[in-house]
Amino acid sequence: MQEFIGLAYFAEIPSVLIDVQRGGPSTGMPTRTQQSDLLVAAFAAHGDTRHVLLLPADPKEAFEMSAQALDLADRLQTPIFVMTDLDIGMNEWLVDPLKWDDKKKMDRGKVMTHHDLESGRDFGRYLDVDGDGIPFRTYPGTHPDKGAYFTRGTSRDRYARYTEEGPVYVDNMERLLKKFETAKSLVPPPLKYNAPKATRYGVIYFGSTTAAMDEAILALNEKNILLDRLRVRAYPFNDSVIDFIKSHDRVYVVEQNRDAQLKTLLLDTGKVDPAKLVSVLHYDGNPITARFIVNDISLKHGLEKSAKEAVK
Amino acid sequence: MTWITKPKLHHPKLPANALGFTRRDYEGSVSTLCAGCGHDSISAAIIQACFEIDLPPHRLAKLSGIGCSSKTPTYFLGQSHGFNTVHGRMPSVLTGANLANRDLVYMGVSGDGDSASIGLGQFAHCIRRGVNMVYIVENNGVYGLTKGQFSATADKGSKSKKGVGNPDSPMDLVSLALIAGASFIGRSFSGDKKQLVELIKAAIAHKGAAFIDVISPCVAFNNHTGSTKSFDYVREHNEAANALEFIEGKEEILVDHDPGTTINVTQHDGSVLRLKKLAEDHDPTDRASAISFIQRHNARGEIVTGLLYVEPDSEDLQDRLGVTKRPLNSLSDADLCPGNDALEKINAGLR
Numbered sequence: 001m002q003e004f005i006g007l008a009y010f011a012e013i014p015s016v017l018i019d020v021q022r023g024g025p026s027t028g029m030p031t032r033t034q035q036s037d038l039l040v041a042a043f044a045a046h047g048d049t050r051h052v053l054l055l056p057a058d059p060k061e062a063f064e065m066s067a068q069a070l071d072l073a074d075r076l077q078t079p080i081f082v083m084t085d086l087d088i089g090m091n092e093w094l095v096d097p098l099k100w101d102d103k104k105k106m107d108r109g110k111v112m113t114h115h116d117l118e119s120g121r122d123f124g125r126y127l128d129v130d131g132d133g134i135p136f137r138t139y140p141g142t143h144p145d146k147g148a149y150f151t152r153g154t155s156r157d158r159y160a161r162y163t164e165e166g167p168v169y170v171d172n173m174e175r176l177l178k179k180f181e182t183a184k185s186l187v188p189p190p191l192k193y194n195a196p197k198a199t200r201y202g203v204i205y206f207g208s209t210t211a212a213m214d215e216a217i218l219a220l221n222e223k224n225i226l227l228d229r230l231r232v233r234a235y236p237f238n239d240s241v242i243d244f245i246k247s248h249d250r251v252y253v254v255e256q257n258r259d260a261q262l263k264t265l266l267l268d269t270g271k272v273d274p275a276k277l278v279s280v281l282h283y284d285g286n287p288i289t290a291r292f293i294v295n296d297i298s299l300k301h302g303l304e305k306s307a308k309e310a311v312k
Numbered sequence: 313m314t315w316i317t318k319p320k321l322h323h324p325k326l327p328a329n330a331l332g333f334t335r336r337d338y339e340g341s342v343s344t345l346c347a348g349c350g351h352d353s354i355s356a357a358i359i360q361a362c363f364e365i366d367l368p369p370h371r372l373a374k375l376s377g378i379g380c381s382s383k384t385p386t387y388f389l390g391q392s393h394g395f396n397t398v399h400g401r402m403p404s405v406l407t408g409a410n411l412a413n414r415d416l417v418y419m420g421v422s423g424d425g426d427s428a429s430i431g432l433g434q435f436a437h438c439i440r441r442g443v444n445m446v447y448i449v450e451n452n453g454v455y456g457l458t459k460g461q462f463s464a465t466a467d468k469g470s471k472s473k474k475g476v477g478n479p480d481s482p483m484d485l486v487s488l489a490l491i492a493g494a495s496f497i498g499r500s501f502s503g504d505k506k507q508l509v510e511l512i513k514a515a516i517a518h519k520g521a522a523f524i525d526v527i528s529p530c531v532a533f534n535n536h537t538g539s540t541k542s543f544d545y546v547r548e549h550n551e552a553a554n555a556l557e558f559i560e561g562k563e564e565i566l567v568d569h570d571p572g573t574t575i576n577v578t579q580h581d582g583s584v585l586r587l588k589k590l591a592e593d594h595d596p597t598d599r600a601s602a603i604s605f606i607q608r609h610n611a612r613g614e615i616v617t618g619l620l621y622v623e624p625d626s627e628d629l630q631d632r633l634g635v636t637k638r639p640l641n642s643l644s645d646a647d648l649c650p651g652n653d654a655l656e657k658i659n660a661g662l663r
Contacts, residue, residue: 097659098658100649100652100655102651102652140392140409141370141413141416145391151395152396153397
């Protein structure tokens with residue numbers, strides 16, 4: 001699996017993977033839920049890779065993002081992961097009816113046609129024509145003598161010719177990084193909800209935590225713990241995610257795994273003070289509850305308050 | 313290694329096929345394999361076969377795994393799309409490509425290391441599913457790229473270059489393909505181009521999973537005394553079951569002069585496989601008898617070659633799945649998306 005993902009990343013093969021995350025590692029808790037595959041998906045395969053993740057909150061969003069993932073895969077020519085979990089994937093949910101916009105068209109991305117090739121356009125499978133890191137491709141069998149290429153998991157130049165020359169390899173790896181940067185503006189942006197009053201505190205969460213968080217925030221408001229909320233919906237993170245952290249003194253990061261995997265991705269992405277990010281972790285295999293979030297944040301919020309008061 | 317690049321110019325009288333292409337138009341880049349490698353002869357046979365059946369080079373897709381054999385698709389059909397995938401996993405990539413566009417000819421090139429060890433599961437399942445393809449294993453019994461360790465097809469007791477005997481039983485890919493349900497199975501020898509070219513032509517015309525095991529001696533690591541995959545050993549022990557002549561459907565079939573010894577098998581596309589029987593105890597259209605024929609000869613240390621099994625009325629994966637005749641990658645939004653009305657019905661069913 002990891003080898004294939006590396007191949008798809010390097011040879012730039014559009015592909016969609018739906019990860020219904022369960023309790024790991026190994027067979028772990030195969031009938032229980034977790035959000036513990038974020039890191040293995042984000043950096044899947046040996047060597048340097050970065051992959052696009054979509055983070056749906058419920059079955060309705062899983063439906064929408066799966067369709068979007070197919071378009072993004074073709075547009076970005078790379079694997080796209082839809083990170084659901086067992087709670088979303090196998091439990092029964094109450095969601096709004098699914099809707100489809102009939103005006104919507106599939107996006108097959110940058111594909112050179114027989115006509116394009118015939119008109120003399122230069123075709124290099126790994127040539128960055130538009131400066132966004134995304135090259136053009138052709139479908140097999142398009143043209144008798146133009147547009148064929150031999151792709152592979154080994155390093156090659158912009159015209160898909162095998163090479164082990166250092167600068168050519170680096171050029172390609174840099175372009176792949178540029179493509180990942182382009183992905184930031186194409187993936188679903190985060191959703192921000194402000195607290196009733198201005199606050200220095202925030203919370204970041206994603207996926208199936210959303211419903212519990214919507215409920216928890218009301219209880220926290222009542223306890224006068226005011227938090228601005230940010231639901232991330234994709235990796236790579238939009239710049240506004242890092243801005244959100246920068247504009248708050250303390251940000252709780254709520255996730256359903258042991259090792260704070262979302263926090264790791266946040267710290268890897270932006271220059272933010274790690275001490276600002278306080279993890280709220282739930283990973284016993286059951287879906288996270290509003291009660292857990294309220295209790296854990298109340299405790300950690302209280303500890304912070306009391307520490308500050310002690311300094312005074 | 314062959315380092316001298318051949319000039320693009322060719323003799324003006326070089327024969328052209330019905331498409332106006334010469335044999336040179338089916339060549340690829342220059343091989344970087346060892347001089348004398350059996351694999352280069354197989355590439356030459358593929359070039360010859362595609363030239364002779366007038367196949368437009370860009371209508372074939374070539375796929376491979378990892379290994380010496382899997383490097384070869386760059387050495388033939390330079391105008392074809394190619395994909396050198398990961399070790400032992402060519403079959404699933406080929407299956408995907410085939411499902412995306414059923415109009416192309418798919419040629420998978422693999423080796424014994426690639427298909428008989430890490431890729432054994434993939435090998436068996438793409439054959440079981442009847443993916444329409446030509447699957448060639450360039451079988452030399454060793455891992456050449458890593459300097460000559462035994463592969464899973466090395467015969468028990470055969471000697472490595474350093475003189476060590478192989479203690480394990482060999483994996484016979486031909487027998488495995490028969491059991492897995494391949495509808496076309498051939499075995500050949502890289503040193504017998506005439507036989508191999510006919511087998512490749514017939515396999516391309518065949519619908520379904522066509523498998524050809526080609527014994528292809530490794531001149532660097534498995535061509536010594538004590539090896540059962542050396543040129544000398546294979547020549548001495550090669551028992552051809554039949555002599556195949558591939559006849560395209562458009563050609564007129566002449567009356568057989570020797571009906572007792574010649575079988576004509578007509579494939580779904582009208583092509584005829586004319587088989588001159590060389591072994592008395594072999595019926596190439598009977599799977600069970602083909603298995604026992606191969607096992608009997610294996611036990612005697614003979615390498616049977618030729619067209620070992622063929623199912624004339626074969627079907628492929630797409631037939632079995634009832635896939636539309638149009639290539640899936642040509643379908644439009646209107647073909648593929650049932651729209652919001654259909655979704656409303658699904659919603660209603662969940663209320």
